[in-house]
Structure formats: structure tokens, C-alpha cells
Amino acid sequence: MHVTLFRQVRPFGGPVTDLVAVDGVLAAELPPGAHPSSVLEGGGRIALPTLVDAHIHPDKTSWGEPWYSRRPAHGLPEYVVGDVELYEHQRAPIGERAHRLLAHAVTRGTRAVRAHVDVAPAYGLAGATGLREAAERLAGKLDVQSVAFPQHGVVRTPGVAELLTEAARAHLVDAVGGIDPAGFDGGSADGREQFDLLFGLAERYGVLLDVHLHDRGAAGLGPLRELAARTVAAGLQGRVTASHVFCLPELPTAELARTADLLADAGIALTTVAPSAHQVLPFRELQARGLRIGLGSDGVRDSWSPYGNADMLHRAHLLGWTTDARTDQELTDCLELAAHGGAELLGLPRADLTPGSPADFLLVDGECTPQVVVDLPPRELVVKAGRVVAEHGSLVS
Ligand SMILES: [Zn+2]
Known part of the structure; x- marks a missing residue:
């Protein structure tokens, strides 16, 4: 004992x-x-x-590397090009950089992360294997859930589907990700091309799903509703997450409630990174309708942004800042989302x-x-x- x-x-x-x-x-x-x-x-x-980072990208980070000067970028395709440029510029391999960042997160009080790693022909499966190395070095200190993330799109980039399939088949990752099926990836309005692949992998190999949805308006809501319908049809309630979901905060109250009920019935969880007052998920309203919500860092000092520090207490502070938290209860809610929200989403005991x-x-x-x-x-x-x-x-x- x-x-x-x-x-x-x-x-x-x-x-x-x-x-x-x-x-x-x-x-x-x-x-x-x-x-x-x-x-x-x-x-x-x-x-x-201790806190749970429900959405972080440790493969993209330049944490601990020399300062990287970013060029102006507009829109997802340019950011994706910037990712590859930084990747080729980095001195330390992914496993080393991921370990650095995640070890730092542990020292700031993080007990578990859900880590997205890019999977695309530009990197092969180096993100997934590098993350696994980092996770093994941190065994007993940090629980790591991994997501093979098709940042370059599934439809728009040949070879990604095969790599995602290989990552899932070899159980190199716990989850397979997705990205803006109707917008960036250029699929149908309901995202069916990308979802056919993702749900096929979930059913065949038992992986979880975690889909990035930045698209707003119909390009976001169409795939979001399809995600809910397919989750129910496949009996995958509790195993699917939608991240960011910028199409939700802009909805009128009644439509937000209807959409939240649809997602709750499908057992879909959401993550937010509190990026700004108009993009942060209205987490209290969504939780009140039965949704599981996690808070995350997203990218940390990567090509997208020089900001971020993988400190979830700081992220709870930013959540309070962007939601104008003033009362003790509102501030405490932010900490609880960082602690319990993420734990519930990752299936960890509270x-x-x-x-x-x-x-x-x-x-x-x-x-x-x-x-x-x-x-x-x-x-x-x-x-x-x-x-x-x-x-x-x-x-x-
Ligand atoms: Zn992300």
C-alpha cells in the first residue's frame, strides 16, 4: 500500500x-x-x-526553439502552408518538442491532454509516432489521448485518407479527427465525403472522432447536424467530439437551444479554447442542456500564433476574460470547466x-x-x- x-x-x-x-x-x-x-x-x-487540456496541438509547437518570425497569413490554406514551413525549419524532432511542451504543461498543473497531431503526406505519421514517444516519456505524469488530425483536408489532399486509415488500423492513435468538411475541405454541404471515411474508421477500428469545425453559418451547421445524425445512426453516442464550432455562438437563443438538444441527444461533446468573446462557446447554456464541454489550449507558439503557453489555469483565466466573468461563481465555473469539463470529455474520473x-x-x-x-x-x-x-x-x- x-x-x-x-x-x-x-x-x-x-x-x-x-x-x-x-x-x-x-x-x-x-x-x-x-x-x-x-x-x-x-x-x-x-x-x-489538476486540469485537463481537451484540445492541444503539440506537434506544431516551436516551444523551446529559437524565436520564429511569422509572415502575414489569411485563411486556412495559407496557415496550412505556414505549418509545413515551420515544420521544415524546426531543429528538434516532433517527439522532442511535444515532450518539452507537455512536460511544461504538467509543471503548470495539467493531468491529461487530448492532443491533435497533423497527419498528411507532408509529415506522414511522424506526428503520431512523435506524440507517442513523448507520452511514453511522461507515463505516470500525464494521460495523453491522441487524435490523427487531417489539417490538410481529406478531400483536398490526396494521400490523407490512406494515412488516417493506417493510423487507426495500427492503433497508433485513440481518435481520428476531421476538418471543415463543407468549407475548407471542399466537400458537399453536409460533409458526407469526409464523414464517410471518419465513421467507417470509427466503426471498423473503434477509434473516437474529434472534428474541427471553424466554418460559420450553413457551412458549419450542415456538417454539425450531419455529424449528430451519423453518430446516432452508428450508435457512437459518447464517442464523438466537435471542436471550436464557431457556428454555435452566433445562433439566436432558440436555435442555439434546438441545436444543443440535437447534439446532446447524439451524445456529442464540444471543446472550446476561449479565443474571443464572439467565438467562445456559451458553455453554461450548453452544459445546462446536457452537453459535455472541454477547454483547451489549441496551438501553442506555432506558425498560426506566437501566443499560448499550455497552462490551463491561464486558459481558465482567459475564459473568464473573454466571457466577462466577474462574480466568484463565474470565475469558479471557468476553473471547473478546465478541470471537470475536460475530465468528463476524456472519460477520466472526476x-x-x-x-x-x-x-x-x-x-x-x-x-x-x-x-x-x-x-x-x-x-x-x-x-x-x-x-x-x-x-x-x-x-x-
Ligand atoms: Zn485545433
Whole structure:
């Protein structure tokens, strides 16, 4: 039995207490006769659940590489060209860069990620194999779910369908992605060409699906409705996610509610990265209608953007900023989306610091949860399954 005692911590900024981890799970008290393998002093710090990055692109990152100067780009095709240029310019291989970024995420209190890696003839399956290398090096510190993402399109780029099929067939990834079937990829208004492939792979190889939908208006809503219909027809409820979904926030209230019900009935989950006030998903309204929603970083210091830091507490702060969160409850909601929203989406047990939940938490100096979301204090300690995985911003080896 592996027992760790964390003394004098304040769960969610509440009263000081001790946390006991027994074999990776929190217990109400020290088991009779048990001697803790280690005792750590919390010093009255706040304990919060560790966070889940439900949407990140670690293969694209230049994290830890020399500064990269970006040229102006307009529209998806130009961004995609920029991805390939940066890829060819990078010194460290994907596995190394992905490990750097994801290790950094662990030190900032991330317990799990859903990572999209580009799959296209320009890279072959290097994204998927590189991510797997990084995930193996971080075993026990970070749970990694992988998505083979057709950033270059399925219809518009020959060879992508074969590579996605190979990634799914070889179980190199947990999920297969998609991208704007009716807009960027140039398929039919309902996206059927791309969805034929994706649902075929999901049914044949048991992979999850996670489709990027940037298209707004009918080009977004058509494929979104088709995604829901096909998910139900294939009996894949709970196994399909739509990411970004910029066509939702612009809908009038009644139509948003109708569309949310359609997605909830199909068991489709959504992710948002809080990019701006008009593109962020109205997560409270969607959750109230039964949808699972995760929060993510998206690209981090890649060709698309010099911004991002894979710090999910910072992302919760940005979610509060873009949604104009003011009250304690609104600020706490942002943290909970980063913690519980993502955990539910990835199928992980909820880490809420109660007995029976995973001993996954971080310690910070602070007054209370909403103040932590605003002030972003350093993560002093990060604990996964009862073991310290990062301390004072560095990974524990
Ligand atoms: Zn993305």
C-alpha cells in the first residue's frame, strides 16, 4: 500500500485539513495501522484539482526553439502552408518538442491532454509516432489521448485518407479527427465525403472522432447536424467530439437551444479554447442542456500564433476574460470547466478532492479559488495519483 500524507492544505481555499492518498486515490483518513511512505507539508496552501487540456496541438509547437518570425497569413490554406514551413525549419524532432511542451504543461498543473497531431503526406505519421514517444516519456505524469488530425483536408489532399486509415488500423492513435468538411475541405454541404471515411474508421477500428469545425453559418451547421445524425445512426453516442464550432455562438437563443438538444441527444461533446468573446462557446447554456464541454489550449507558439503557453489555469483565466466573468461563481465555473469539463470529455474520473476521487491536485499560494483564477500564482506542487510529479515549476524525475 502506497500512502502519502499532505498536511495542512486548504481544498478550494476552504478550511485547513490533511489529504491522504492511498494507492493513488484520496481517502477520508489514514487507514488504521498504515504508515505514510511520505509526509508533505502543505503550509496552508490552496489545493485545487489538476486540469485537463481537451484540445492541444503539440506537434506544431516551436516551444523551446529559437524565436520564429511569422509572415502575414489569411485563411486556412495559407496557415496550412505556414505549418509545413515551420515544420521544415524546426531543429528538434516532433517527439522532442511535444515532450518539452507537455512536460511544461504538467509543471503548470495539467493531468491529461487530448492532443491533435497533423497527419498528411507532408509529415506522414511522424506526428503520431512523435506524440507517442513523448507520452511514453511522461507515463505516470500525464494521460495523453491522441487524435490523427487531417489539417490538410481529406478531400483536398490526396494521400490523407490512406494515412488516417493506417493510423487507426495500427492503433497508433485513440481518435481520428476531421476538418471543415463543407468549407475548407471542399466537400458537399453536409460533409458526407469526409464523414464517410471518419465513421467507417470509427466503426471498423473503434477509434473516437474529434472534428474541427471553424466554418460559420450553413457551412458549419450542415456538417454539425450531419455529424449528430451519423453518430446516432452508428450508435457512437459518447464517442464523438466537435471542436471550436464557431457556428454555435452566433445562433439566436432558440436555435442555439434546438441545436444543443440535437447534439446532446447524439451524445456529442464540444471543446472550446476561449479565443474571443464572439467565438467562445456559451458553455453554461450548453452544459445546462446536457452537453459535455472541454477547454483547451489549441496551438501553442506555432506558425498560426506566437501566443499560448499550455497552462490551463491561464486558459481558465482567459475564459473568464473573454466571457466577462466577474462574480466568484463565474470565475469558479471557468476553473471547473478546465478541470471537470475536460475530465468528463476524456472519460477520466472526476478529481474534486473528495474521498474516493483520484489524488490529482495542485498547490498554490492564495486566498480563494476565484482569486487564483485571476492572479495565476505559481504552481508550487503538482500531484498525480498521490505522487508528486512537479515541484516549484520543474518536473520531478
Ligand atoms: Zn485545433
